[in-house]
Amino acid sequence: MASGDWRIILETEAERDLSRLRSPSLVREAREAIDDLRFDALPPGAAKMRRFKDAYRVKFGADAYRIVYRIDEKRRVIRVFAIGSRGTVYRGIRG
Numbered sequence: 001m002a003s004g005d006w007r008i009i010l011e012t013e014a015e016r017d018l019s020r021l022r023s024p025s026l027v028r029e030a031r032e033a034i035d036d037l038r039f040d041a042l043p044p045g046a047a048k049m050r051r052f053k054d055a056y057r058v059k060f061g062a063d064a065y066r067i068v069y070r071i072d073e074k075r076r077v078i079r080v081f082a083i084g085s086r087g088t089v090y091r092g093i094r095g
Helices: 012-019 024-037
Strands: 007-010 055-060 065-072 077-085
Touching (some): 012 024, 024 055, 024 065, 024 077
Antiparallel strands (some): 065 077
16 A cells, blocks of 8 residues: 555645745755655654544654645545644644
8 A cells, every 4th residue: 555656735734834844954854754755655654643534644853843644545645734843733633
């Protein structure tokens, strides 16, 4: 399921989140982590979210930041819907 070519869709809120990251190096790390999802939807360290249906997260930025996404296996699409610090990224996410 996980490996192969995946299409990435960055939701509007995730684009905003990305633009709000504090430093260019964090933006670069986030973009690299998102790009890596194209080849492996569940890279090492990815975890299924318990609170949110069919959602996963990967860490970046010395594990202080998260990228939250959903996988559509049938269409081979990954929808990134939240990016942010560990303490705030989950606020406002609905199951």
